[in-house]
Amino acid sequence: AQKITQTQPGMFVQEKEAVTLDCTYDTSDPSYGLFWYKQPSSGEMIFLIYQGSYDQQNATEGRYSLNFQKARKSANLVISASQLGDSAMYFCAMREEYNNNDMRFGAGTRLTVKP
Amino acid sequence: DTAVSQTPKYLVTQMGNDKSIKCEQNLGHDTMYWYKQDSKKFLKIMFSYNNKELIINETVPNRFSPKSPDKAHLNLHINSLELGDSAVYFCASSQEPSPRGKLFFGSGTQLSVL
Numbered sequence: 001a002q003k004i005t006q007t008q009p010g011m012f013v014q015e016k017e018a019v020t021l022d023c024t025y026d027t028s029d030p031s032y033g034l035f036w037y038k039q040p041s042s043g044e045m046i047f048l049i050y051q052g053s054y055d056q057q058n059a060t061e062g063r064y065s066l067n068f069q070k071a072r073k074s075a076n077l078v079i080s081a082s083q084l085g086d087s088a089m090y091f092c093a094m095r096e097e098y099n100n101n102d103m104r105f106g107a108g109t110r111l112t113v114k115p
Numbered sequence: 116d117t118a119v120s121q122t123p124k125y126l127v128t129q130m131g132n133d134k135s136i137k138c139e140q141n142l143g144h145d146t147m148y149w150y151k152q153d154s155k156k157f158l159k160i161m162f163s164y165n166n167k168e169l170i171i172n173e174t175v176p177n178r179f180s181p182k183s184p185d186k187a188h189l190n191l192h193i194n195s196l197e198l199g200d201s202a203v204y205f206c207a208s209s210q211e212p213s214p215r216g217k218l219f220f221g222s223g224t225q226l227s228v229l
Contacts, residue, residue, distance in 0.1 A: 033214035039156075045205065045220035052215060089156055101212035102148070102171050105158040 003027065004092055004106035011111050013082045020067070021077040021109045023092030031097040034075040036066065039089040039108070048090075051075055082113045118142050121206045121221035128196055129229055136191045136224045138206030144219070146170075146212050147189040149181060152203040152223070164189055165212050196228045 005024045013019035025034065036048040051059045051066045059066040067076040079086055092106040121138040128134055140147065148171075149161040162181045163171040169181070178194040193200060203223045209216035 031214050033216075035217060037220075043203065043223050043225075045207075045218075045223075047217045047219070050215070050217055091158065095214045095216065097214050101214060101216070102160050102163055103207075103209075103218055104160065108156050108158075 003104050004094055006092055006106035006109050008109045009107070011109055013079075013111065013113055015084060015113055015115050016081055018078060018080045019082055019111065021079070021090050021092075021111065023075045023077065023106060025073050025075060025092070025094050027073075027094065027096050029096040029098045033095045034066070034068070035093040035095070035103065036064070036075075036077045037091045037093060037105075038086075039091065040085075041088070045091075049077065079111075084113050084115060087111060087113045117222075119206055119208055119219050119221040121204075121224055123224060124222065125225050125227075127227045127229065130196055130198060132196050133192070133194045134196060134226070135193070136204055136206075136226075138189050138191070138221055140187055140206075140208040140219070142208060142210070142219060143187075144208040144210050145186055146209045146216070147183065147186070148207040148209075148218065149189065149191050150205040150207060150220075152205060154202070158205070162189075162191075163212070170212065193226075196226075198228050201226055201228045 032053045034051045038046045049061045065078045089108045091108045119140045146165045148163045164183045167183045206221040207218040
């Protein structure tokens with residue numbers, strides 16, 4: 001069963017605006033971690049942000065913030081002040097403690113920033 | 116210095132051949148992984164090793180065989196290559212198998228089977 005769901009295959013945003021990329025997950029493990037990665041057209045996988053299941057506050061890293069709603073099992077990525085260089089694939093991922101801690105990925109969202 | 120390096124970056128070969136992809140990490144991590152990214156960009160875990168011990172072996176054809184000579188290296192050998200093996204293969208590492216551990220990825224190997 002798919003554990004990580006990204007419902008937006010593609011998103012467009014105007015430069016300098018904020019955008020939210022959706023991610024929902026499914027787990028019964030109380031201990032898990034949520035991650036977002038960026039994959040530009042060059043192909044490398046770039047870590048953006050992490051949220052632990054026990055973290056009380058939403059994670060932030062520069063222009064990236066994670067809107068973590070535990071009861072709804074959602075971990076949306078918010079990118080503020082979009083830049084042209086933000087155009088890329090974005091992947092949500094999860095690691096569960098009971099599941100050998102392997103990292104499972106969603107299908108990804110392709111973000112295009114328009115000038 | 117590249118943290119996770121994999122070679123080659125591109126691999127073009129004929130059906131039926133055997134090929135290997137090498138991966139090395141200089142981060143001192145205990146856990147290493149192989150992922151396959153298909154043409155639709157979906158990333159699927161194939162194998163994970165912790166301190167040279169196989170932890171995860173997803174439903175992968177036994178033509179794929181990982182080998183970890185030491186905890187800094189995890190190589191992937193593929194026998195009798197098929198057209199469907201064409202994909203990008205990523206090596207990754209993390210400090211430990213933990214919910215907190217982010218993965219550090221290599222730059223990927225684009226495998227094309229003709």
